[in-house]
Amino acid sequence: MGEIDRSMTVGEIFENHPMHAQKIANELMKIGLNCVGCGASTHETLEAGMYLHGKEESEIEDLVDVLNQIIKQKVDTSTITLTKRAADKFLAICETEDKKGSFLRFGDKLGGCSGFEYYLDFTLEKDDKDQLFHQHGVDIVVDKTSLSRLIGCEIDYLDGLNASGFKISNPNAKSSCSCGNSQSY
Numbered sequence: 227m228g229e230i231d232r233s234m235t236v237g238e239i240f241e242n243h244p245m246h247a248q249k250i251a252n253e254l255m256k257i258g259l260n261c262v263g264c265g266a267s268t269h270e271t272l273e274a275g276m277y278l279h280g281k282e283e284s285e286i287e288d289l290v291d292v293l294n295q296i297i298k299q300k301v302d303t304s305t306i307t308l309t310k311r312a313a314d315k316f317l318a319i320c321e322t323e324d325k326k327g328s329f330l331r332f333g334d335k336l337g338g339c340s341g342f343e344y345y346l347d348f349t350l351e352k353d354d355k356d357q358l359f360h361q362h363g364v365d366i367v368v369d370k371t372s373l374s375r376l377i378g379c380e381i382d383y384l385d386g387l388n389a390s391g392f393k394i395s396n397p398n399a400k401s402s403c404s405c406g407n408s409q410s411y
Contacts, residue, residue: 235271236254312381334375
C-alpha cells in the first residue's frame with residue numbers, strides 16, 4: 227500500500243488507503259477537486275485531475291506531500307479521538323453557553339444523503355447504554371449500539387475562511403456525500 231504518487235488514480239488512492247479516505251477526500255475537496263465521487267476518478271490520475279482543474283506543478287507536489295502525510299497518521303481504532311483543538315473548542319463553548327460540567331455526546335442517526343449523519347451534543351447524563359471515553363479534559367459519551375460504526379473516529383475542529391466547525395473522520399465509513407455531513411457503512 228505504499229506512498230501516494232501523482233500517477234495514481236483517485237480511485238486507487240481510496241482503495242489503497244480506506245482508513246484515511248475521509249481525510250483524503252477532505253483534502254481533495256479543499257483544493258477544489260470536488261469530483262471525489264464522480265466516475266472520472268476511477269480512471270483519471272491525480273496529476274491529470276489537477277491539471278484539468280487548472281492547478282500548477284507546485285500545487286500537485288504539495289498535494290502529494292499532504293496526502294502522504296495523511297496516510298502516515300496512525301488511526302487508533304480502539305477509541306474515539308478528540309483532538310486538543312476540538313477539546314479546547316468544546317470546553318470554550320461549554321463556558322460560553324453555561325454548560326460547564328457537560329459531557330460531549332457523540333453519535334450517528336439515520337439521515338443525510340448517504341444514510342447516517344453524525345451529531346454532537348451536550349449531556350449531563352451517562353447510563354449503562356453508554357461507553358465513556360476521555361480526551362484532553364473532555365468526557366465523550368457514545369451509545370454502545372452505535373459504537374461499532376463510530377469506534378476509531380477522530381473529532382477535530384477546523385476554523386477557516388470557507389468552513390468552521392467540528393469535523394469527523396471515520397475509518398469505518400465506506401462512502402460519504404460530497405458535503406461530508408453523512409456517510410454509509
